[in-house]
Amino acid sequence: MIEMSYRLPQQRVLHTALPGPRSQELAARRKAAVAAGVGSTAPVYTADADGGVIVDVDGNSLIDLASGIAVTNVGASHPKVVAAVRDQVERFTHTCFMVTPYEAYIQVAEQLAELTPGTHEKRSVLFNSGAEAVENAVKVARLATGRPAVVAFDHAYHGRTNLTMALTAKNMPYKAHFGPFAPEVYRMPMSYPFRDGGTDGAMAARAAISRIEKQLGADSVAAIIIEPIQGEGGFIVPAPGFLPTLAEWARANGVVFIADEVQTGFARTGDWFACDHEGVVPDIITMAKGIAGGMPLSAITGRAEQLDAVHAGGLGGTYGGNPVACAAALAAIEVMKDEDLPGRARHIGEIALTRFRELAQEIPAIGEVRGRGAMLALEFVRPGTTEPDPALASAVAARCLQQGVITLTCGTYGNVIRLLPPLVIGDELLHEALSVLCTAIAELGTAGR
Missing domain, CATH: 3.90.1150.10 (Aspartate Aminotransferase, domain 1)
Incomplete structure (x- = not known):
């Protein structure tokens, strides 16, 4: 890391009891x-x-020690991000990419194609929140495969919208009294080394796969969605081999492997993405949080043939890929690289x-x-x-x-x-x-x- 200079004194000082x-x-x-x-x-x-x-x-x-829940990876007011946001705000704050598009959206998509795992041809779509990214990843997977079922895992957290609550495992506070939830979501056991006796990762994955095949049948599964390191569930790091074994099975059976890297992405785990640690290449990756230095932005990046299969107008949103947020993302990514x-x-x-x-x-x-x-x-x-x-x-x-x-x-x-x-x-x-x-x-x- 290059030598940093800070605008505020980097010190702990308490003038009052908390809260003041x-x-x-x-x-x-x-x-x-x-x-x-x-x-x-x-x-x-x-x-x-x-x-x-x-x-x-x-x-x-x-x-x-929170970073706004893994958002301000580059700090909450990095001068390069501040300058980029200020410059963009002075030019225009919004036109809607679906009405009159702009270059920054394309630039962000180009950066994501470069940074995300895999060398295959990729396409991206930008949204506002992690939950939106997850919802749209599932939409793409279902359309691309023509299948209904989505497999999620114990201890998972994927968001607070109806579908993402269905994907999320923990009831309180995320799901209690908010149902009924979106259908065709099925939960499988997660590799949790501290609580499953240190079961070998590949063996744990095969146990989950066996349940999928018996309870659902591979030909009904559109997608597997998993956090490479689970966030709200307890920062659970699956045993080595768990993710690669799941990804290999998915690819062999035409199932879209979705890596939810909303919390783990953008340098947080010591790689650009947590999937990089074991060389796992997801079909679709969901991103948000650390992408834009605190501005609201999220994205999905995936295989070109899957995302391009969606009809025109099937993906998007009024604020998705807002130009100010895109400017912040380009600056934040530059900081992550340079530093x-x-x-x-x-x-x-x-x-x-x-x-x-x-x-x-x-x-x-x-x-x-x-x-x-x-x-x-x-x-x-x-x-x-x-x-x-x-x-x-x-x-x-x-x-x-x-x-x-x-x-x-x-x-x-x-x-x-x-x-x-x-x-x-x-x-x-x-x-x-x-x-x-x-x-x-x-x-x-x-x-x-």
Whole structure:
């Protein structure tokens, strides 16, 4: 990574208890105006953000280990992204690509063809959110194959729309009371090494394939959709061989293999995409989050023959590929290349995993340390068991916030702390954040046990 200069001081500073008075005022206004169903992890309100810090409305500077859920990989206000957005806004904010198109959309599609796995001929379509990308990937797969069924996996998260809720495994808070859901979605077992006894990846894949063949029949399956590393489900890294075996079976049976890289994409895992780690080439890949430095943009990129099979007008949307978001994406991709952010993600992972593995030797409540690159997790359990301990995960996250470090919890059982720092965070700030986290785990993981 090249030497970074930051607009804001890269330091943790607490002027008030959290939340401060101004954040509390905004919380009261929010309660009267914003629907209660919209939750927030931290009760502090952002005024500024840069590099690895978020400054709240009370002037507190917090270390960011969330990146807006893997969005601000290049930071929340990288000067190249800011300049690109400002330049585009001064020219035009919208015309709708389906009405009068513009070059930036094409440029983004060209970049995606270059960066995504595989050397086959590709086509792309741009949308606004990860859920939109997933919905449209399924549409393409069903049209291209003429088949109805879609296979998803245990612990999966694919979005909050009707179809993507059907694909998502976790009921609360994502699905509870929102049904009925889209039909022809079938769930299969996931490779979860910590909880399946370390089953060999290829063997776990064959078990899932056997269920698909017995329960559905390969000739009824349009697509398999899977996160190469599961996100909301707990940052579950499948055993080596699981993804390649599934992809090989899909290709042999005319099934579209969709890699949902909404959270794992764009340098986050130490490769441009998580599929790159085992050389898996998906037929369609879904992307969002880190693609545009915080501007709303998503995409699907896939085999030309599949995407081009869709009739004119069958794909699109009013705001899909908005010119401002496209400008931001082109700048963000340039930053990722120029500053070698895949390499930076690997460096972050080496620092964090070393510290976490040492800590795990001392704290039995840490069931597993896992992740890849700058997508890292600690799963908490009752010592001596694999019984999930969601209370400990919540307590650790709350303690970190009190100390000025923003973390996230996740997992089917709510017992995982996940780390998604901006890839431009400096080593000194990263070490400070990790020290706060490790201290919280050490204190809370042994208290009363």
